Amino acid sequence: MQEGKPLDSRQVNRELLVSILNSPKWFFGAIAVLGFIVLVAMSSAGFMINQGFGVTGLNRPVMWGFFITNFVFWIGISHAGVMLSAILRLSKAEWRRPATRAAEILTVFSLMTAMTMPLIHTGRPWRTVYWIYTLPFVPYDYARGIWPNIRTPLVWDPSAVYTYLTSSILFVLVALIPDFAVLRDRTTGMSHRIYGMLAMGWQGNARQWKLQIIAGVLLSALILPVFVSVHSIVSWDFGMAVSVKSWHSTIFAPYFVVGAVHSGVSAVAFVLIILRYIYGWQNYIRHEHIDALARLLIVVATGWFYFFVMEVVFGFYGREADEIAVRNLQFTISPWNIWMMIFVGMTYFLPVSIWLSKSLRRNLWVMSLACIFVNIGMWLERFLIIVPGLARKQLLTFDWYTYRPSSVEWIIIIGTFALVSMLMLTIARVVPLIPLYDIKEGEILRTEIKIGRVTVPAVFRED
């Protein structure tokens, strides 16, 4: 269980605040490069909005393409945060300690990034902004008594995603208060004042700590249902579409949720490995944590595979010509069948066979590779659900067509990845990505039990 040597409080402060108190050269270089990519992406999005959607590869049967795929993908990544911090908090898993905050912050940023996708994918974003982002204050055309149509999944979506976003941000902020206090005591001048304000005069007395602990558990329990609902509702964007046979499947909600957890947790593992590498946090993000993540991922991946098989089996079960047409495209027609093979291999068979071996999953290089595979695979999964379904929508074969993304779409997709990495790097300058007090608590609670000759690592449990 608990490897690694005990750490004292000063050392924890010194080593974990390194990302904030030092400012290495590579940081600004990285920010510059990523920022440039983001700028290019933004300008190409502007070009697309200015010119109209003709610049994309979309066409009449395939009206949704890369943007929606990317939207679903980032929503999926965002499911890592709560999945880890909430479930592991509730199950009192010791190894959660270094992982939680990075995961939550990844959640926040991937959600923000995800929500830019449906915005720029609408034909008239200016109207969309007016409609969606002013929703709480000035409903769309409220003067004429027209409010958003709550019958559509496209309204369920923002309601769920913004609920999730708000709760995650608040969750992170509350959990940050004690660490803001640490920063307040370590900094001077302007930043001292800002951190002081954020710490809200935290003293660290018994009452505050008790409520901090309760906050962790209670909020986890409350956010968990939201987290499940978010991706279910995203999946219902497709599940409600009765005309697209391969989408109109009842299993989509849990199928998407498990897939999201799968990609999200692998993303968190990847982020942790990166953090360990660039900030030298070997004492905190230890092999045991990556190992535990990998073992969790084996279960999640297998669950995902079960849902995947169910979805495919019942796709054929119906024996309906229009659905068979879609499956036919997915599984037998090049290049789709090749993509399908790559997707299943990268999402399940390859990484799981890696995770099954202890030595491999403890090898950080192999592990990060596996996590990247999973995410490529999950991106492909969404793509292979969305596009073939539309390309073979119904039996009017005269209208069948395929889809080839344009350079604009590619650039914007790459831009989103750059955006998330940039935001993560920037936030690492502002808040500690590993909760200091959580680590310190772990250090206090860790002990060991002697059984005969062996000493088993153990923990104090409050309840």
Place this chain on the structure above:
Amino acid sequence: MAATEPKGHGQHADMWVFPDASVMTADMGEKTNAMPRPFTMGLAVAGILFILGIVGFVARAADDGFGEIGPWGYYMAIFSMVFMVTSGAPLAAVAFRFTKSHWRRPLSRVAELFSIVGILNLLMFIPLVFVLPDIANPGEVAEGELAVRRTIWFEGPIGAPHAWDLVGVGFLAITSMAILWISVIPDMAECRFTATGFRRTIYNKLSGGWFGTKRQWNSQKAGLALLGAFYFMTLIFMHFVISSDYAQSLIPGWKDSIFPVIYTITSLQMSLGVILVVMFIMRRWGGYEGYIGKSMFWSASKVLLGITLLWVYHLFAFFITFWYGRLEIEQNIIKYLVTDTYAIIFLLNLIFSFAAPFAVLLWNPVRRSAWGPALAGVLVLFGGLMFNIRIFVGAANAAPGADLYKPIMERVPAPVYPDIFDVFMVIGGLGAAAFIYLLSTRVLPVISLWEVKEGALYQKWGKLIRGEYLILGKPE
């Protein structure tokens, strides 16, 4: 008894430490031998119900024979009920053993003992093999009918689905038995010298030269883990098969990919519920307070709460998709199973599988008690029975005769009410399961001795500065 409920600080006042190993074996041995009055009473009642069930079955067979599946709806329901509970229960032991949760230790054996009822599953399943209609359309392909009805077997390998289903159920029973046996070997070996009579012979036969060498322990643990994973996959697959062959494919045009998942979740929910009920009975009347701590109920009820929420979530995922899609068949299915034909049953199902247990388990004090989780378990079991009646009675009577081979269920049938024989069969099935389980508790120790003793090693009370807390050891 050796169990101590020390006065911890504040919220962990009812924290509980496992009994010391010294007295356990003897105590368990005599408890297994004893025949207390409440036990014999329960056994008698269960036996009477069992006989009633057999009567009902014979009468039904005499009345309708095995030609039509319609009259056997309630029999299917009760079979599925017993199957869900007893096949899901060993999974609880497997799963919590996999997660290395210390609180599971008193629970494992109670769960594993249900695999003995697997024999009942097998027996009850055999008649269903005969009533299940053929895949291929007996009448040649008429207008608007399918040559081969929709099943998960498609064109079907030889003997599908009948032979394969039977093989599957039997296989499942055997696997769970194997898990039980491997898990019980050390205890039998421990009791074989103290036990008397037929138990002594059984223990000697089955404990297979166990002396608890390191090698034996390792192989036993490995065997349990492997069999567990194997059992898990087989079980999920068999849930998929049964729920498809005996429910979904009997309603023409019902294409609902989430239904097997709902079936599995209902099964897990019910099996955890029944385990909690049994634990409560043992704790309250069986004199096992020393072994079964409140912390077990607390943790298990959290899991039950999670499963309950999952259940309603999957149900809604099914409902919203069908409601929104508005295909004719989808509307018919909703009318048939949810809003019109079996509306009352559905309502009961919803209340007892979700609303009531949720309202009970929502409160932490209730979860920490022993009666709360048990109450939730009873509710969940009743809800599950409603679920099975709704689904399987509905499926059996959805498409009589040739309608089964129509592409969709065109009209919404009327509900089918149970006659006296159906009632007999339902209560009889439950009684039979209870009867077999009760008997099994007299043969094997109901508490997994080796696991509880192992658990006692890994936790103790320790002081941190001024407070006293539980110390949990986490091997690897």
Place this chain on the structure above:
Amino acid sequence: MVTTNRIDHKWGMVVDLDRCTGCQACVVACQAENNIPINVKSFYQQRRAYQWIRIERYWEGEFPNVKARFIPILCQHCENAPCEPVCPVFATYHNDEGANVQIYNRCIGTRYCSVNCPYTVRMFNYWEPKWPKSLRNQLNPDVTIRTRGVMEKCSFCVQRLRRGEINVERRGLEPLTGERIPVADRKLNHRQMKEGNYLPACVQSCPTNALQFADQHDETGPVKEHFEEANEQIETRHHGGHVDEDHTRVYRLFEEVGTKPNLIYLKKVDAFPLEKA
């Protein structure tokens, strides 16, 4: 301004495939009537052609003995239109005359309606519409020009409907002859459904009368019996009865999707069917 006697219109169209020659006159008429941008070659190549009504061509049989089949496909104005409830801004809904209408001002272009349309008859404006200078003056003043990023689709030529209503229901004038209509008849019934009153452009221009347009509530309509037959079929299917496909010509497109279209197709009666090789 909903007038009382407009309520009980229920527009519908009958497409007689036996008469359709695939001449594309309807397509051109629709193009001209509804200010649809010119479909240049690249639009077809990118599968983004604007065609509120299109003629789909299918080959029957194997070469050499092969027949071309034509089917005009336009918005089916479904009763249970899948495209409607998915619009987040109420840009499309079902009006009280059985027509599925699109409101361009509200549309924000999520394209969900098109995704959810089984007939793929909803057109998205991928580019800002452009016309050569010479064609500026032929644009129909009654029809708005759609900007880029909005959905558009067949509207049953609603502008013509309104004009006809104004002529008949308000002014009570026979539009061509100009004679007064007795008050009892001041309703768009079959007799007034003629040129200049209310016929969709495609129907008006169809040389073989393959397209016929009528008010389903109109007792005197020419295609009344077809609607009745179709409705009977729906009834029988709904009550579990069986419809003999061989002895009826009437069918609706994608009946099984349950959209209940207001368009009816009449099967082709092939005098010389291909011998099944």
Place this chain on the structure above:
Amino acid sequence: MAKAPILGLFETADHAADAGDALKAAGVSQADYDFLTDTPYPEGAFGEREEPHRIYIFPFVGALIGLTVGIMLTSMTQLAYPLTQGGKPILSLPPMAVVTYESTMLTAIVFTIIGIIFESRLPAFKQGLYDTRITEGYIGVLVNVDEDQLGSTQALLTQAGAIDVVRNDGGSAA
């Protein structure tokens, strides 16, 4: 007589606990001294009293409010502009369920956050006696005593092993 704060800093938790016992022995009421730490010690680690709180009320209140708001919003927006869409009823319940669920959860969570901030007596605009060494692992024992007892308390703390004692009037022992 006015009370004044005094803060003793301890290197180890045991010394701090000793100080707590000493204070208790000296008859200082439990409400008057508090342990400042940089990490949550398990409850009762210093033998301190249990803090009562009413945090669990907040989410339920929030959920109730969110539920009513959600139901009203969804039903009214549908009835405000009755348009037939896809043959669905004007007041469609299943979609209402989805949006109402979200609003319920959102309000519950927001109320929980408010409750936590409020119950932990934050934001404390003027921070009491404090020392930055606390976030370096030192344990602070913050005592409120009558001003004339400051000296004795300071002695008591130092005797219990405080490496430093901080007072508002700047008096310091180490």
